Amino acid sequence: MKKTILFFRTHAMSCALLLAICSLTVNAQQRGAITGRILAEDGAPLSGITVMLVSQTSSSTSRSYKTTLSDDEGNFQFTNLPQRSYSINVVESRGYILPPRPANQMQPVYRIGENVTIRLVWGGVITGRVSYANGEQMIGVNVTAFRVRDTEGAPVRTYFRTRMSDDRGIYRIYGLPPGSYVVAVNHSVTSFSGNQSPFDGDAPTYYPSAPRDTAVEIQVAAGNETSGIDIRHRSERGHVISGRVIGGGESTGPVIQLTSIVLLSYPSGLQAGFFNSRPGQGFAFLGIPDGEYELLADQPQEDGGWRSEPRRVTVRGDDVTGIELRMSPAATIAGRIAVETSPNVCDTKSKALPQEVMFYARREEKPTDSPAQTMRYNQVIAPNEQGEFKVIALMAGRYRLETSLPTENWFVKSIASPNATGSATKPSAANDLARSGIALKFGERLTGVTVTIADGAASVRGKVVPAKDGSKLPARLRVFLVPAEPTAAEDVLRYGEVLSSDGSFAFTNFAPGKYWLLAKPVADTESADRLPPPVAWDAAERLKLRKAAEAAKTEIELKPCQRVKDHVLNF
């Protein structure tokens, strides 16, 4: 049967031709509800929590929000929603917070018709008093808690929270996700232009009265208050890191274009400073202790914006001034979604729309990457109604497009670059971007990427169980789905892997075909803060994985539109 490729019909075209019924076409879109429940970790319903629904659109500046309050049973609902992708945020309330998730993982995406359960964590509290060397209280000084380890003890670097000491020198930082923290007084992490404090220029002091190297970590458990975290200021002068930003966009309209400059500690990646710079203003970070740092300037704009390459800075006993951060247009990946007419149609009634798809440009992280290279920006994007997408403001590096598809009926058939020997929808090794990844140079603007999706996807859900009675599963497992057909050995899109703590797994949105399943224990040293790159991304590792899966002899055939449930995989 001959296959044809359809691009999503454009509303713009129908509007131009048939003005009168244009709005009808738009309104004819299906509408629906997203319902859900807010629970505490122990399963108790939480009422009065503000739930915010964020509509994911092709432009990060035009996302719309809806909010509601959970009722007495913890239930919430958003009705009459247009068909597209949504994410859900919860406004911190009564100390309840959303649990942290890996920094390089695509956020959960919801669509109409879904019922969502959101479990919140009761945040912890750190409180204490800050004083000078002579015991006098420090009034009105920033105290910052940095989360440095998760509850498993693995290093993390994505979270901090600041409050100010009062006239008694007392501070109280709450809503902290469980984990290990270091607490610093007068850290420049949140200082910005225009804010004057008598403590500017002093290096931060960590609990109990230490530089960063010898800071004592504080354990925070869910809902627990840790008091008596008193800090005695060391009164050491820090240094200045200053300079200016060269290039970037000139704004002439009513909106002043700010450039944000972030300073990261190297190699820990903890934020060491943040500065919003007006055009021509330059930047300065005060009170910076000796150490290694990375600087990065970013000027986000709708069409892609500008950014600087990461710059390493070493502070050794003196100020570092006159740094020039040169701005270049930020790297972007642009393309469109194509829908392949498939012989298999799982559901003739519901129709997927391009704007329901979500993309996540995931960077291939290497152990040698610097903190600035792994900083996340606007890496999640939805296509517009015409199926066109553009992921903007990317760091240099190699990227993989991860997708979240509207229903389980769809799978990604191919991701291809233009101008190569293969076609857009049947890529050869030369233009198969799923296989090679998308290598972006600093400031490179890649266009013409075609992501082909097709109907007829299959899924398999199940549980890993110990092969022998009485034996136990490892604390964390990684379950792999590996294509069994020799012709699919290099089709990266047909490989899947999921992390499981209880043995359960789910692989959805896969092409029909023959697969092997394989479970492997996860090393204790693996951080929960960042996901390691999937095994299938690397050609050699992929080959090894396939051999191991073949040897395990756990073949399963997934037929078009098949939903395999309760599959048992022996370990």
Next chain:
Amino acid sequence: MLRFVFALFALGLLLPAVSAQPSQKEAKSTVSGTVTLNGTGVRNAVVSLQAQNQSVPQQPLRAKTDADGRFRFTEVAAGQYLINALTPGFYSASDFQYGLPGRTLNVGKGETIENIELQLKRGAVITGRVTDENDEPIAETQVQLQRVGDRLPLRQNMLSFDMHRTDDLGVYRIYGLPPGKYQVSVGSSARDGLISYQNLRASIEQTFHPDTTDQAKAKVVELEEGQIASDVDIRIAKRKNSYEVSGRVVDVQTGQAVAGVNVAFGFVQPSTGRVGGWTTSTTRTDASGAFQLLGLHPGKYVMSIRAATDKDEYFNDPITIGVTDSDLAGIEIRAQRGAVISGWAVIEGTTDPAILAKRPQINLQAATEDSTFVFNQRSARVRTDGSFQIGGLSTGKKRLTAYTSATGLSLVRIEQNGAPIKDNQIEVRAGEEIKNVRFVFAHSTAAIRGRVEFVGGTLPEGISIIVLAQPVERGSANGKSTQLDARGQFVLDGLLPGEYTLRLSVNYPQLSTQEISLLTRKIMNHSQRVSIASGSQIQLTITIDLSQEGR
């Protein structure tokens, strides 16, 4: 005896200015003085000296006081500065207003400025707990203080923002307060139609200590210097529902969606019908022109679109909506493609690159003369090359104006195709492109410097004097005003040649008494003519008699 102590750390921390200071070698000045608490020197206090009217903000100079409370700045370039002691928990009686600390100080070339006294007072504290109808704490809500008789709540700066916010136990603690009578409240008042961002579905109606929504029934907290008022609790009766308003912005001519604009909402005050409290949507319209605003309280609102980027193309005839007890969907805002005025901003009689570089500091504006709506005006910043473009203009007569923070620049006339535009007003037809409009500026170094001497009495604490130079002939030149500085001096610079009237005005942050209004009248009665020639530097002294006999 003196318990106000800062830790001993490196003395005289001077921070480099971030951007280049004027490089020409000119004689530098020194500024010295003392920081005192009840007449005694305060040691180790950090004093900040921040240059004003800079094209880009600069890091302030900083100095630390010695054992006797003395501070000293050397190598100070000429210019206007703001001087203040950075002492959280304390306040200065000479502060312009709570939350706006400091006094201006004009520094000349090669001056030795001595005996600047920064008088500190121990601040008072208000602390308490905010709870809801079930006695549950209300966390992360802002507590407002309003002095009895003041029209507006106390201003919160970035440093004080944190202490005005309740913690997870609903507790707040606001310190460093000047003495006075305070009303303490949380929530947003119906009067200003505030849109709530904090708790979008259930916001708090403004509730005063201890538990009333009626400001007249609020319990007043009276604070003496350094006093601590505890248990200033607020219990709110119930939360108020707020609603969403959504719809589309469409181009009336083409019927197409208008993407990438903000929608601004103004609250119509029920009693006066005046529109205030303008708030702009946090997101822009998407490709389908959809907009949405959250957290609106019941009331009448005016909606107007506003460009979110440099591309200012559209306007609309503002429409009024009423929010009662439900969300409003399907509101259609009919946008019209506006007229465009473009041209150049030129500075006459100069080719000095340093002066020409001031052009991006100029903001140009075209506004409807009888504008009731804040957004019935459009503005644009002048580009580096001097060109400008103001778009999205509605039809009718527009008044053109220019605003600039650059010293010495004054608008002298506006012309089109070489001919002056009468009264700076221009008739704009629908969708018209008006080109070749020139905003002509002059650069002037002329200045009036002087001092104001008060005889026959002393000024009350916390009073601030403003000096104004108003051109005698309206429209011929721009007026200037400045605050009288810490030495009782003033500088009005960048004045164009012409006749000016010099007047004084008074700012007093506290409630006016009869005595103060009498003083104010005496001060405001002063008026004198000053004639400015090109480049002239005028020195003068104004004497004000505060005695009973004085006028």
